[in-house]
Amino acid sequence: MVNHPIAGSRAGTVPAQGKRVARPKDSWIVRTFDNPAVLSFLFMLPAATLLLVFLTYPLGLGIWLGFTDTRIGRPGVFIGLDNYVSLFQDSMFWLAVTNTVxxxxxxxxGKFTLGLWLALLLNNHLPAKALIRSIILVPWIVPTVLSALAFWWIYDSQFSIISWALVELGLIDHYIDFLGTPNNARASLIAANIWRGIPFVAICLLAGLQTISxxxxxxxxxxxxxxxxRFRHVTLPMLMPILAVVMTFSILFTFTDFQLIYAITRGGPAGTTHLMATLAFQRAIPGGQLGEGAAIAVAMIPFLLFATLFSYFALARRKWQQGGSDD
Amino acid sequence: MSRFTRRDTLKIGVGAGALAGAGMLGYRPALAEVMAADVPAPKLTIEKGAELRVLRPAKFVQGDETQFLANAEKFTKDTGVKVRVDNESWEDLRPKTAVAANIGSGPDIVLAWNDDPQQYPDKLVDLTEVAEYLGKKYGGWYPIAERYGKGADGKWISMPIGSSGGALVHRKSWINEAGFETVPKDTANFLKLAQNLKKNGHPMGFALGNAQGDGNTWTHWLIWSHGGAMVDENNKVIIDSPETVAALEYGKQLVDQFIPGTMSWLDPSNNKAFLAGEISLTSNGISVYYAAKNSPDPAIKAMAADIFHAPFPIGPVGKPTEAGLLVNTMVFKHTKYPNAAKEFVRFIFEKEQYEPWQKASIGYWSHPLAAYSGNPIWTEDPKHAAYAEVMKNMLWYGYRGGLGYASAATLADFIINNMVAQVCSGRATPKEAAAEAQKRAERYYRT
Structure with missing residues (x-):
């Protein structure tokens, strides 16, 4: 008969019928893997490694580079806050900050208003519901750079289909300069971003809507x-938890957007559509100033932290979720 | 030692005669055949099992890419060295090159933009031996090529392979309608031409977005033609000057005559607008003419007969001040096969490869070596001649100072381009824009 050790016993012997019987001693490997602390460490190791290599290290390196004058191909030296002081006096940087915000x-x-509206519509009983929901996702699925190229044509100052249609309808007599003036360009980019982001919001909120009894x-x-x-006192409070999460993600994605701007305007006209991400890239890689580019990227962190904290601690407030008002 | 044979001398005579026609068009006559001196090639032993990765700008004319790839294949056939060529979009070429330089990995050879190699000279293989050989063999390097190719110590860190000049591509019939026989040679009359073209409903249009080639080319001409410059001979930033303000005032008047929308134009935009008949004149390489000439659409093909090229007008400084987009060949030190890489670079500059490459791209890339003025491509169609001596005549980005990290970074940050765009869009006065450009440039030139 084999004597199985009693769970939790680490003595190596177990009482059996009043006698202590010697139990074969576990090897060190078994003992190590039996240790909950070791086991949990090992389970966490792959994820921790990934986070360290792909998140912590780049973040740490970025923060360090922001304090140096590193250039492409040349190691830098520590220069303290020089990059930040210089950026503080740089009108282009402040323009990029304003643009980003x-x-x-x-x-x-825009994304949340239209996304919520779309989610409410999709939550109704519609014919071919599954198909419509799949189609809604298309703007989100299409690679950003492809949709950006499509918008580049849509906004073209000579070949815009929007301008062409409006001219043909007799509503305007000349083509709209979508990307040629700062405000038009900003509005055009925001419209493209909204178009692209609506499906993500709509589908997530739809999932939330379907959980409401x-x-x-x-x-x-x-x-x-x-x-x-019903919407104000039932739907909205019940949606708040998911709304908070989706908004956090949406703000993060939008704040750090790069591809749309890079593909459509490259920061032009005259740098007026640069976001912090595109300016950081512009200065760090084509401009060769890795230190300054990193400083711009690091300057995004406080904004991102604020946005995240706002979403989590404000939108996720239990009182709000329960339809109550602030004290 | 280089020496020309009697046969070469004869060719010079024949070539000079054949090119009289081009001379009558106002361009410097080229020679009808490329002459190569008898110079022994450097003895480079290709490493066993060598393979190469080459990164170059994507095509703007199909022939450029097709023939480059054919040349690479020929190199493989001749040497057994496998060559992989990646064609990168113009905007992404600089970032990819920069990353390769920084991490010490990636392509072995890069055909990079302008003075990018000057940003990381320590990372590049010394090409002096190959450059000197090619210079001796092909009539010498143009001074601009030496300026772009040599590092601070006088060694060749890169070899310019060609430059795409921004000549004035125009529809002759519309220029004539506007009351001018040809594109005026001075800036005052050029403005009058712009006004007349706009009145006639055929405006001109130059790129003012962050366009790597076309935007930089014409905005630098604008500033230089009025005596402005980013830096002086000692690399002191002097862009905030009365000359720059005068240039910006002229630029504003000129841009007011443009077709609407040029503020957002990137490199392909003016090509599209020109070929669609929306504009009568723009600053561009030969690619517009190439596209028209080779178009399957009869209407666009017919347009080719009306397309002509002219040099930029001369401004108050009284001398040509044209810029060009230069492609600079460099070999990274991280390559495992430096000899194979150098051999490849030498190979693509040799007549057997270079001449058909220029021909296939109908001279889109103008040569850095004097002998290639004799490439028949410059004379087989008189319209090509405007681009024949781009590298002989152009100024360098970073003019009047030296090339280096700051000049490359300043150009990459589109400082001059943005300054012109700010004034022309009415966002800033010339003085404000010049002052801001001064500040932006000083950030790069401060160390």
Missing amino acids: LYTVIATI PSLYEAAALDGASAWQ
């Missing part, structure tokens, strides 16, 4: 709640 705020509002709506209807009241 403006771009993020307007695009996020119909009984809540029935109860509200019995209480005589109007459609707006």
